[in-house]
Amino acid sequence: MRIFNLLPLIALSCAACSQGNEGAAASGPTEYATQTQAPTPDYKALMAEPRLGDGSWVRRDGSPPLPSNAMEIGQAWYDRLEARNALLGAGFGGKGPDGPVNMLDTGMTEAEFLAWVDDNDWTIPQHITFSFVPPMNLPAVSDAADGGIRIWPASTARTGAQNEALLSGRVELRDGCFYGSEGFGTPDKLAFFHGEIGLDIDDEGYYILRDRVSGHVRARLGEDMHWGGPPSAYIDPELEKEIQEQCGPGEILVVGSPESRERFYAQYPHTRDPNVLPSPPSE
Structure with missing residues (x-):
């Protein structure tokens, strides 16, 4: 089976300003926010907070027999998902790439998929295994954060399999725009x-990145961060145009799903100090 798989800095007033935290948004009459530094919160406590939902993928197993037109059916569903930017992966039967599609990983929840199928009056093929992403339990931008930014530069599609090399960098918020860098120099690309x-x-009034599925805090903007990569993401052309108009021109850097370096160390303390042995696997 084959598997395929972002001037003058006018800042938003916030609770952090009253504490005098350098790099956080400053008080005063404002339009857009700036946060280029932030102190590290207690990530051990934050990671102990309960998840929102179980975060599990759902699998709908296919079953034999293969219909005589399995190749045609599989290609039709592959094309439908690809056109919707919801194809995260595919598996093929047989020994080579020319076998019929027998597995499709979708960038939709099961409920979204079933509604899509119903709207188009399609019949789900029984011989193909489908998988569905977990629902997202948080909005892309909270009401509290919405007024401080010009645009939220995130993919409109769900994320499939990614490269997993551990990369380092920073992401800052400056005048309502998000800037990123690989390494720890001044972020100069559109994140x-x-x-x-x-x-x-x-x-405490700091802008934070949250996992929309689990609800967990991944980082405060301005912290040193890690992310897996090189990451990839679908960038809607209209969104890219708006990012460039609001915050560019500039090169877009996909930072994917960044995590604070200190959060990473809280999870894997042996990566900070090579003399600390990793915990044994849980049973």
């Missing part, structure tokens, strides 16, 4: 996130 990443403001 772009995976669709599962959302923006919020925490209890």
Whole structure:
């Protein structure tokens, strides 16, 4: 089976300003926010907070026999999902690439998929295994954070399999725009996130990145970060045009699903200190 798989800095007032935190948004009459530095919160406590939902993918197993027109049916469903930007992966029967589609990973929840099928009066093929992404439980941008940004630069499609090399960099918010860099120099490219990443403001007034599926805090903007990569993401042409108009011109850097470096260390303390052995696997 084959598997395929982002001037003058006028800042938004916030709770952090009253604490005098350098790099966080400053008080005063404002339009858009700036946050280029942030202190590290207690990630151990944040990671212990309960998840929103179970975050599980759903699998709908196919069953034999293959219909005589399995090749035609599989290609039709492959093309439908690809046209919707909802094809995350595909598997093929047989020994080579010319076998019929027998598995499709979709960038939709099961409920979204069934509604889509019903709207188009299609019949789901029984011989193909379908998988569905977990629902997202948070909006892309919270009401609290919405007024401080010009545009939210995140994919409108769900995320499939990604490269997993551990990359380092930073993401900052400056005058309502998001800038990223690989390495720890001044972010100078237009940052772009995976669709599962959302923006919020925490209890101390800092802009944070949240996982929209689990609800967990992944980073405060301005922290040193890690992400898997090189990441990829679908960038809607109209959204790209709007990002460039609002915050560019400039090169777009896909940062995917960034995580604070300190959060990463809280999860894997042996990566900070090579003399600390990793915890044994849980049973």
